Amino acid sequence: MIAFLVRRMLAMLLTLVGVSIVVFGMLHAVPGDPAQIMLGPEADAHALQALRHELGLDQPVYVQYVRWLRNLLRGDLGTSIVLRRSVFGEVMQRYDHTLLLALAAIVVSFAGGITIGVVSAIRRGSLFDRTAILLATGGLSLPSFWFALVLIVVFSLKLRWLPGTGMASAVNGGGVVDTVRHLVLPAVALAVIPLAVIARYTRSAMLEVSNQDYVRTARAKGLPERVVTVHHAFKNTLVVLITMLGLQTGFLLAGAVYIENVFSWPGIGQMLVNGILTRDFPLVQGGVLIVATTYVVINVITDIAYVYFDPRVRLS
Amino acid sequence: MEVAERIGPRAGRPSGAWRKWLRRDPVAVGAIAVLVGIMAAAASAPVLPLANPDTPHFGERLLAPFAGGFVLGTDQLGRDVLSRLVWGARVSLVVGAAASLIASTCGSMAGMIAGLAGGKLDNVLMRLIDLMLSFPYVILTIALVAVLGPGLFNAMIAIAVANVSYFARNIRGNVLTLLGQGYVEASRAVGARTGRLLLRHILPNLVPPLLVLVSMNIGWMITETAGLSFLGLGAQPPQADWGSMLGDGRQFVTVDPYVTLIPGVAILLLVLALNILGDALRDLLDPRLRGR
Numbered sequence: 234m235i236a237f238l239v240r241r242m243l244a245m246l247l248t249l250v251g252v253s254i255v256v257f258g259m260l261h262a263v264p265g266d267p268a269q270i271m272l273g274p275e276a277d278a279h280a281l282q283a284l285r286h287e288l289g290l291d292q293p294v295y296v297q298y299v300r301w302l303r304n305l306l307r308g309d310l311g312t313s314i315v316l317r318r319s320v321f322g323e324v325m326q327r328y329d330h331t332l333l334l335a336l337a338a339i340v341v342s343f344a345g346g347i348t349i350g351v352v353s354a355i356r357r358g359s360l361f362d363r364t365a366i367l368l369a370t371g372g373l374s375l376p377s378f379w380f381a382l383v384l385i386v387v388f389s390l391k392l393r394w395l396p397g398t399g400m401a402s403a404v405n406g407g408g409v410v411d412t413v414r415h416l417v418l419p420a421v422a423l424a425v426i427p428l429a430v431i432a433r434y435t436r437s438a439m440l441e442v443s444n445q446d447y448v449r450t451a452r453a454k455g456l457p458e459r460v461v462t463v464h465h466a467f468k469n470t471l472v473v474l475i476t477m478l479g480l481q482t483g484f485l486l487a488g489a490v491y492i493e494n495v496f497s498w499p500g501i502g503q504m505l506v507n508g509i510l511t512r513d514f515p516l517v518q519g520g521v522l523i524v525a526t527t528y529v530v531i532n533v534i535t536d537i538a539y540v541y542f543d544p545r546v547r548l549s
Numbered sequence: 550m551e552v553a554e555r556i557g558p559r560a561g562r563p564s565g566a567w568r569k570w571l572r573r574d575p576v577a578v579g580a581i582a583v584l585v586g587i588m589a590a591a592a593s594a595p596v597l598p599l600a601n602p603d604t605p606h607f608g609e610r611l612l613a614p615f616a617g618g619f620v621l622g623t624d625q626l627g628r629d630v631l632s633r634l635v636w637g638a639r640v641s642l643v644v645g646a647a648a649s650l651i652a653s654t655c656g657s658m659a660g661m662i663a664g665l666a667g668g669k670l671d672n673v674l675m676r677l678i679d680l681m682l683s684f685p686y687v688i689l690t691i692a693l694v695a696v697l698g699p700g701l702f703n704a705m706i707a708i709a710v711a712n713v714s715y716f717a718r719n720i721r722g723n724v725l726t727l728l729g730q731g732y733v734e735a736s737r738a739v740g741a742r743t744g745r746l747l748l749r750h751i752l753p754n755l756v757p758p759l760l761v762l763v764s765m766n767i768g769w770m771i772t773e774t775a776g777l778s779f780l781g782l783g784a785q786p787p788q789a790d791w792g793s794m795l796g797d798g799r800q801f802v803t804v805d806p807y808v809t810l811i812p813g814v815a816i817l818l819l820v821l822a823l824n825i826l827g828d829a830l831r832d833l834l835d836p837r838l839r840g841r
Contacts, residue, residue, distance in 0.1 A: 251680045255692075262696045270698070370828070374821040376772050378779050379795060379813035386806050487687030491776055495799075505688075506780050509695045517695045525684045532683075 245533045256522045271314050311515040320519040331500035335485045337420035342427035350435025372429030381422035381495040398497040419496040427481040438470035472543045479535030483528045577829035580822040591638035600629040602636040624808050640790035644705045645771035651709035656716020664724025681714040694782050704783040723758045757834040764827035768820040791816050
């Protein structure tokens with residue numbers, strides 16, 4: 234187990250170095266002069282030179298990378314071209330908001346997906362099961378940004394139940410209840426596709442486990458059906474669900490790009506799109522870096538959890 | 550040589566299987582109908598009796614469907630929504646198909662090279678693929694658009710590149726499985742060269758899995774293209790695809806929800822049809838995964 238942990242950590246470090254090289258390279262992969270693109274065609278030569286110097290573009294690439302990495306480790310991601318403030322500060326402030334949204338969506342998608350999947354599997358072939366499968370296929374095809382708009386129209390504009398934009402009300406906003414009210418619609422919009430995926434996987438994992446000998450034995454012993462379902466069948470689908478957690482978190486972090494823009498949720502996704510539209514490269518690099526790093530770390534945690542929870546893997 | 554070739558399975562199945570499949574799966578038939586309908590409408594847009602999709606009618610803005618002789622109403626500039634939908638379908642379909650073609654071609658090539666070459670080259674290619682996979686898919690696309698700049702063509706390239714890893718990984722796996730098959734070994738044992746192995750045994754047997762991979766993936770690509778256009782990172786005005794129609798109509802959602810509702814339903818129908826067809830095709834060509 235220790236050896237595995239060490240190996241996995243080393244691999245993670247290597248991956249993170251790779252990620253940092255890709256993010257650093259983004260600025261250099263731009264066709265044309267990045268300084269010119271950021272400042273626009275009317276920029277004067279003096280300002281261009283100053284920006285090139287600020288970005289370190291007047292030095293050899295490896296020097297630039299080392300400098301960039303050293304600054305990064307000190308928590309310095311450069312200065313946003315448009316906002317004229319520290320990218321690191323901006324990213325960190327928004328990161329919390331994105332994590333909150335992603336976490337809420339994880340809760341919604343897993344609670345909903347597991348429930349639907351388990352019930353579908355238990356009542357295989359029933360009307361509920363068939364409807365659930367159909368809806369899950371539909372959910373997978375749903376453009377999340379459009380579903381988000383539909384939610385706003387129905388629940389915010391027509392029924393006036395929940396707010397449809399931002400994170401806090403303009404008047405007396407910011408409290409826990411207020412934040413939760415703002416969180417509901419974006420979290421549901423973000424959760425709908427993962428929910429469909431999880432429901433499908435849970436159902437097929439449950440069906441697979443139900444055919445195992447130990448489930449039959451448990452039934453033959455005369456254990457109540459509820460005990461068999463929870464202790465023998467469902468517990469053994471958890472391994473599949475842990476793997477899903479890692480995969481879906483990546484999806485949620487990325488899917489937040491759309492949802493945050495529809496709901497004006499002040500997170501990383503909104504910042505990324507604004508950054509691209511205003512061609513603010515340091516800001517985009519910061520956003521991509523933090524999301525990719527989170528994804529890599531979550532995948533490592535998933536791997537470790539997977540080994541930990543599956544005795545067959547742990548003991549071999 | 551002769552024997553080795555004769556015992557190798559042939560790609561494809563007799564046409565009877567297709568007919569039986571169609572009868573058994575009416576949902577898939579419906580999906581085909583939707584798909585053919587959308588493609589036919591898109592293809593015949595220039596000859597259909599439609600209003601000009603870009604002509605504004607300022608007196609007739611944001612009309613509901615069937616009002617003022619516009620079947621699906623008008624948008625914020627008074628343009629005919631039905632006509633824009635049909636013309637937009639051309640953009641969405643072409644961009645989705647092109648991205649899929651580029652991604653599957655490049656990905657399959659990389660996967661085949663890695664699988665056949667093995668050793669160091671395989672290792673290097675797979676580490677590169679792993680590096681791509683360490684970014685969440687949408688974030689990778691967004692990062693590529695950031696580098697290339699917003700625009701429909703750049704969005705297409707970004708989506709294609711982000712999907713290369715998916716094809717490369719799967720095709721490599723398939724190549725390795727095929728190389729371990731008895732008939733490939735037999736063919737090699739009697740002296741067939743790599744080129745002949747490739748043409749005779751590997752390529753034909755890669756066609757069914759590749760079809761499945763493409764059909765499972767193309768719906769995603771179309772949604773993704775629409776998503777980038779929706780965010781303003783894809784199609785730029787006056788050009789419009791379904792995603793940008795949705796994005797432009799978004800500000801007027803309070804006044805006229807139809808402007809966003811209609812392109813959204815169109816995307817949903819198209820992607821749903823493609824996904825149902827993808828599932829059906831997978832069941833047909835890869836029976837091991839049936840019912841998963």
